[in-house]
Amino acid sequence: xxxxxxxxxxxxxxxxxxxxxxxxxxxxxxxxxxxxxxxxxxxxxxxxxxxxxxxxxxxxxxxxxxxxxxxxxxxxxxxxxxxxxxxxxxxxxxxxxxxxxxxxxxxxxxxxxxxxxxxxxxxxxxxxxxxxxxxxxxxxxxxxxxxxxxxxxxxxxxxxxxxxxxxxxxxxxxxxxxxxxxxxxxxxxxxxxxxxxxxxxxxxxxxxxxxxxxxxxxxxxxxxxxxxxxxxxxxxxxxxxxxxxxxxxxxxxxxxxxxxxxxxxxxxxxxxxxxxxxxxxxxxxxxxxxxxxxxxxxxxxxxxxxxxxxxxxxxxxxxxxxxxxxxxxxxxxxxxxxx
Ligand SMILES: [Zn+2]
Numbered sequence: 467x468x469x470x471x472x473x474x475x476x477x478x479x480x481x482x483x484x485x486x487x488x489x490x491x492x493x494x495x496x497x498x499x500x501x502x503x504x505x506x507x508x509x510x511x512x513x514x515x516x517x518x519x520x521x522x523x524x525x526x527x528x529x530x531x532x533x534x535x536x537x538x539x540x541x542x543x544x545x546x547x548x549x550x551x552x553x554x555x556x557x558x559x560x561x562x563x564x565x566x567x568x569x570x571x572x573x574x575x576x577x578x579x580x581x582x583x584x585x586x587x588x589x590x591x592x593x594x595x596x597x598x599x600x601x602x603x604x605x606x607x608x609x610x611x612x613x614x615x616x617x618x619x620x621x622x623x624x625x626x627x628x629x630x631x632x633x634x635x636x637x638x639x640x641x642x643x644x645x646x647x648x649x650x651x652x653x654x655x656x657x658x659x660x661x662x663x664x665x666x667x668x669x670x671x672x673x674x675x676x677x678x679x680x681x682x683x684x685x686x687x688x689x690x691x692x693x694x695x696x697x698x699x700x701x702x703x704x705x706x707x708x709x710x711x712x713x714x715x716x717x718x719x720x721x722x723x724x725x726x727x728x729x730x731x732x733x734x735x736x737x738x739x740x741x742x743x744x745x746x747x748x749x750x751x752x753x754x755x756x757x758x759x760x761x762x763x764x765x766x767x768x769x770x771x772x773x774x775x776x777x778x779x780x781x782x783x784x785x786x787x788x789x790x791x792x793x794x795x796x797x798x799x800x801x802x803x804x805x
Pocket of ligand 1: 518519520521526527528529530531532533534
């Protein structure tokens with residue numbers, strides 16, 4: 467995993483290469499960024515560069531024994547830790563001492579989801595970082611660095627992995643996945659520039675079906691053509707789906723697109739013609755709140771969805787009724803046969 471094979475992230479790239487070339491890489495590096503942003507790929511490239519004895523201006527040579535071992539996933543001086551269950555436990559940090567305290571060549575330990583360390587594990591890691599062996603390097607990956615001990619944060623060189631530009635991610639998808647340009651553009655938008663998330667979507671066989679269902683529901687809600695009973699059936703159907711969050715992101719996207727179109731050009735798709743921008747903004751906020759609750763709490767998703775769908779339909783339909791225009795429903799999608 468060379469830096470050359472990773473795309474985008476110009477600031478991060480030049481900073482890391484310069485630091486490596488100057489020999490100033492710290493014993494503890496923290497890479498932060500949202501899930502799917504590519505922290506692990508950058509962490510691996512950095513690990514490989516630290517371990518390669520023939521680095522050229524920060525780039526690993528890709529040819530030596532160390533690089534070849536790393537690429538074959540059997541480098542004896544590279545060690546990866548990730549949560550065992552929900553947490554990274556103290557025994558896992560202790561195993562670093564057992565595996566890595568022998569003197570000799572450089573060693574790298576990458577800790578994925580470092581914020582999942584228990585307090586005991588964090589204290590144990592802190593003890594190592596307070597007096598690190600000369601050739602031991604830690605690369606911590608975290609999506610929420612604020613959950614780490616301040617005392618650990620203060621000992622880390624910190625770098626941020628940011629989302630990619632749309633054009634970069636679309637090209638990356640077209641290069642590596644057998645998908646249409648239309649789907650690559652769509653996936654890029656949904657993923658928010660996060661390559662890990664985008665690749666997962668591109669490999670998801672249900673992606674197009676989910677997209678069409680979300681389009682149907684967004685239309686039905688905006689035109690008020692589903693009965694309360696049908697909305698409850700939608701809630702039950704959706705609550706049993708594994709990819710619920712992704713479905714809601716699609717749903718949100720249709721209203722967000724409508725909002726942007728209205729604000730920018732004053733026009734919109736026929737089915738959103740009578741819905742004003744305030745209604746669309748409310749819909750976007752409401753769906754985003756529900757996504758947040760589902761991702762961060764143990765809420766009953768079926769009940770939450772029932773409430774969301776009824777509120778959405780009421781809010782959007784009120785707009786339609788208060789309009790003087792006659793509601794037109796061109797190309798009405800078929801409501802799914804949910805019950
Ligand atoms: Zn090498």
